[in-house]
Amino acid sequence: MIRYIVRRxxxxxxxxxxxxxxxxxxxxxxxxxxxxxxxxEEATEEDVExxxxxxxxxxxxxxxxxxxxxxxxxxxxxxxxxxxxxVTTLLSERLGATLELAVVSVLIAVALGIPLGIIAxxxxxxxxxxxxxxxxxxxxxTPGFWLGLMLLTHVALKVDFLPMxxxxxxxxxxxxxxxxxxxxxxxxxxxxxxxxxxxxxGTGMMAIITRLTRSSMLEVLGKDYIRTAKAKGxxxxxxxxxxxxxxxxLPVITIIGIxxxxxxxxxxxxxxxxxWPGVGRLIVxxxxxxxxxxxxxxxxxxxxxxxxxxxxxxxxxALVNPRxxxx
Amino acid sequence: xxxxxxxxxxxxxxVGLGGIAYANSDTLVIGSGAEAVGLDPRLETxxxxxERINVIMEPLVKFDVEMNLVPALATDWEFSxxxxxxxxxxxxxxxxxxxxPFTAEDxxxxxxxxxxxxxxxxxxxxxxxxxxxxxxxxxxxSFHLGKPYSFLxxxxxxxxxxxxxxxxxxxxRQAPIGTGPYKLVQWTRDDRMVLVAxxxxxxxxxxxxxxxxxxxxxxxxxxxxxxxxxxxxxxxGVVPQELPRLEADPRFVVQRVPGTGYNYxxxxxxxxxxxDVRVRQAINxxxxxxxxxxxxxxxxxxxxxGPVPExxxxxxxxxxxxxxxxxxxxxxLREAGYGPGDISLRLFTNENPDRVRIAEILxxxxxxxxxKIEVFVEEWGAYLSRIQETDDFDxxxxxxxxxxxxxxxxxxxxxxxxxxxxxxYSNERLDYLLExxxxxxxDSQESIEIYREAQEIVVREVPYGFINYxxxxxxxxxxxxxxxxxxxGAGAWQDVHLIVKER
Numbered sequence: 001m002i003r004y005i006v007r008r009x010x011x012x013x014x015x016x017x018x019x020x021x022x023x024x025x026x027x028x029x030x031x032x033x034x035x036x037x038x039x040x041e042e043a044t045e046e047d048v049e050x051x052x053x054x055x056x057x058x059x060x061x062x063x064x065x066x067x068x069x070x071x072x073x074x075x076x077x078x079x080x081x082x083x084x085x086x087v088t089t090l091l092s093e094r095l096g097a098t099l100e101l102a103v104v105s106v107l108i109a110v111a112l113g114i115p116l117g118i119i120a121x122x123x124x125x126x127x128x129x130x131x132x133x134x135x136x137x138x139x140x141x142t143p144g145f146w147l148g149l150m151l152l153t154h155v156a157l158k159v160d161f162l163p164m165x166x167x168x169x170x171x172x173x174x175x176x177x178x179x180x181x182x183x184x185x186x187x188x189x190x191x192x193x194x195x196x197x198x199x200x201x202g203t204g205m206m207a208i209i210t211r212l213t214r215s216s217m218l219e220v221l222g223k224d225y226i227r228t229a230k231a232k233g234x235x236x237x238x239x240x241x242x243x244x245x246x247x248x249x250l251p252v253i254t255i256i257g258i259x260x261x262x263x264x265x266x267x268x269x270x271x272x273x274x275x276w277p278g279v280g281r282l283i284v285x286x287x288x289x290x291x292x293x294x295x296x297x298x299x300x301x302x303x304x305x306x307x308x309x310x311x312x313x314x315x316x317x318a319l320v321n322p323r324x325x326x327x
Numbered sequence: 328x329x330x331x332x333x334x335x336x337x338x339x340x341x342v343g344l345g346g347i348a349y350a351n352s353d354t355l356v357i358g359s360g361a362e363a364v365g366l367d368p369r370l371e372t373x374x375x376x377x378e379r380i381n382v383i384m385e386p387l388v389k390f391d392v393e394m395n396l397v398p399a400l401a402t403d404w405e406f407s408x409x410x411x412x413x414x415x416x417x418x419x420x421x422x423x424x425x426x427x428p429f430t431a432e433d434x435x436x437x438x439x440x441x442x443x444x445x446x447x448x449x450x451x452x453x454x455x456x457x458x459x460x461x462x463x464x465x466x467x468x469s470f471h472l473g474k475p476y477s478f479l480x481x482x483x484x485x486x487x488x489x490x491x492x493x494x495x496x497x498x499x500r501q502a503p504i505g506t507g508p509y510k511l512v513q514w515t516r517d518d519r520m521v522l523v524a525x526x527x528x529x530x531x532x533x534x535x536x537x538x539x540x541x542x543x544x545x546x547x548x549x550x551x552x553x554x555x556x557x558x559x560x561x562x563x564g565v566v567p568q569e570l571p572r573l574e575a576d577p578r579f580v581v582q583r584v585p586g587t588g589y590n591y592x593x594x595x596x597x598x599x600x601x602x603d604v605r606v607r608q609a610i611n612x613x614x615x616x617x618x619x620x621x622x623x624x625x626x627x628x629x630x631x632x633g634p635v636p637e638x639x640x641x642x643x644x645x646x647x648x649x650x651x652x653x654x655x656x657x658x659x660l661r662e663a664g665y666g667p668g669d670i671s672l673r674l675f676t677n678e679n680p681d682r683v684r685i686a687e688i689l690x691x692x693x694x695x696x697x698x699k700i701e702v703f704v705e706e707w708g709a710y711l712s713r714i715q716e717t718d719d720f721d722x723x724x725x726x727x728x729x730x731x732x733x734x735x736x737x738x739x740x741x742x743x744x745x746x747x748x749x750x751x752y753s754n755e756r757l758d759y760l761l762e763x764x765x766x767x768x769x770d771s772q773e774s775i776e777i778y779r780e781a782q783e784i785v786v787r788e789v790p791y792g793f794i795n796y797x798x799x800x801x802x803x804x805x806x807x808x809x810x811x812x813x814x815x816g817a818g819a820w821q822d823v824h825l826i827v828k829e830r
Binding site for chain 2 (some may be wrong): 038085
């Protein structure tokens, strides 16, 4: 198992190298130039040239890339052109907010999606099945930003407890304070801010999980070993939850992993609607402003996280189904 | 048991935190449309940054809401008759937030830093005519210019002064000090900036002890937060469709004031049919300005006339007006020797939805008289590169903001060597007028006459088709007093220490 993990980690190196070259080429070859974005409509050619020289954009592309790479290998992702702050600082101060939103959304989606999917599969063709499938259809076709705005207009505006925007303290920090100091206020303050954005992201994901759990369960429930288990006279609940669910969960776990990874960079719209200070907004703004170091560093960081999530998914297969082994 | 615990927790949540949604009476909360890039006036170019900088730091002189220059850190100033020496008499007894006195050395330091080509000051060009800065004594400082530039004062008003003893600190850009009414306490990027009143402010202790900027990029969310009372003053782009409702609501105050910018069609005056002035005039007659202002801009703004805002004394009301007139346009094209189907033009715009709609309306109007216009919508960065680096376009739509004087409104855009003359327009008489105008005192009748003639040329020869003048809209709760929306937009503040919150 350890050897397997090490091998997977080593395999990530060429992958990341390839991604960094691709991103570097994409941002440098697409039209638009960071100095012009900084100077805006009023730019003078003299100022454009002067600033390009200060930032080193007048050097040949391959030299710019190797400069960036040699710094990156030493853990220095460069300095934002626009803000003059190190990219590692900018990313790390937002990573917490992004992870928090992703984790809470996944928890909401899993806590609702899997039970709904199971019930729908077990009571196939019943009212519950139709209801949960309609819910899934609506959920998957509702755009997150629209749901977010609806939640703000119809829920947050009427319920004083729910704020309209922003983040207040980390819920991970809040949990730690709850455990160490038995104080609940920090955690609650964090939760009340994360609730609506998490629901608006989690809804679409819940819909996908519900559908997938249902179809996967239906497939497994038709298998011979389930009939055998039932024939043995096992309690129906045990058959469904122990024998069927564990096997049906494999594709669901894959989807959860992919969705979780996508959320790390792809929650931009929800982050914007709720003014959530996450990584997605940082990177999209950087793309608009052609802030190369942030784009490079941000995409690289997301690639690393995505690869790690994938690895975690593969490992969790073995945990769910002991017949799967990695050597 | 567990359920009971949960219910108790829920109760605590609701009771304990229910009231927090509302901002306290001793804190002024500003809902801003974007986060600041940084807080160093020497390095920033965006409105959200100056929105925050201008409560922490101050320039020597500033514009009031009537667009008059009024004293800030300088109490008085004088321009020599040859427009070559500008002397400031500084306010005495002013202290930086760390207690050190403000002196002429700080002024010299700020502008010399900006002028040093090795520093990455983007707006260096605004001050490039300054040759030398002389500290006469602690409270008198003189700017010696290489060539006359009588409007330099307006550029000086855009640059808040930074402290010589602290301005080189590595994190100054994130945690600056200033002489302004509020001091920075804490900044969590993309979330909030917290400031506290400067008790020793020279203009008097601010009325509201705390000031918080919240960055809320989505207009709809910012408006909902405003209506819910989480924000006291709403800044940055009110959704126009919401204005009638907000104006009718007694809880809110909507302020409107003519702005300092305009939107325009830019013509490539060097290639193809558009190099003929009659063709440019014909297109200009196709712009339905009234219709665009009412239908596209929802009545925010006024029909465009020329490059100088109507509120400035230099504005020339007698220039030719191009009322919407397709017949006249057809006639001009015929005169120029073009029949229906002879002209095909490429129009570029960025993704700004108003500009896209204006482009489509023009496309339709042009089609009616047999002129083909193809519309291309580009992402802002790519668009800016096309306009500035190439001449691969026939028409483009863009806007200018902060047109505080006629020099700023014309010399960069229409002078043959102008830095922003993207359409390569050239007129000898206009070049002469724009250069001469810089040597004449701005408040003289001569200055007014020079720039009125210049506007007459620009409007007649149509390097630009002026679409609309901008309008600034301010929105705040009725319990906020003494705040006025500034023609210069969200980046300019007026006497923030006098604002009162009555709740």
